[in-house]
Amino acid sequence: MMDGAVGTPESQGPVGIGGWLILPVLGFAATILLTGVNLWQVLEAFDGSRAILTAPSSSPLAALKIPFAASLVFGILVVASAALCLILVFSKNRAIVKVAIAHYLILMIGGLLDVWVDHETHRAIPDVPLDPTIIRDAVRGVLIACIWIPYFLMSKRVRNTFVDKQPAIVERAGADPVDTSR
Secondary structure, three states: OOOOEEOOHHHHOOOOOOHHHHHHHHHHHHHHHHHHHHHHHHHHOHHHHHHHHOOOOOOHHHHHHHHHHHHHHHHHHHHHHHHHHHHHHHOOOOOHHHHHHHHHHHHHHHHHHHHHHHHHHHHHOOOOOOOHHHHHHHHHHHHHHHHHHHHHHHOHHHHHHHHOOOOOOOEEOOOOOOOOOO
16 A cells, blocks of 8 residues: 555455455346246246236136236336346446345335235136245345345445445545546
8 A cells, every 4th residue: 555645445445346246246147037037938828928918807817917917017127127237237337226226126026926926826726826936036035135235225345336436546645636527
């Protein structure tokens, strides 16, 4: 460390995409892949999806319209928000903090909506058993939100990398600050 230097990386704490920040980045990529595959499977079962969405009000499937549509919309939002998070992380944009928080809330709500769809499906078609992986995934979404929302709010690495970005030029103590806005 240079004598008299202020604002050096050593005095700021961790900076950059590393440390624990790698895990959310990998999670965003995995979310795009896994949720994308799930959405693709819904599209492959287009006849069943269409039957739910076009069911007459007298059909037992009519009770699935709103939960199914909400789950589908949230699945698309999960993929879109994860993709936006990756873009913001790699462009080191300060909006990542708010977008990541929104992503984790969307992920959590989407998991809870899937539980609702599963229960409504079982009520409408009793021969269809409840899927235990749905509850596991919903609990995982809640736990992920409980871990990573505070991380994005309190992490020194996130703050140093995205929020309080320091100029790359090291200022000498007592010297006039360098204007790096040009």
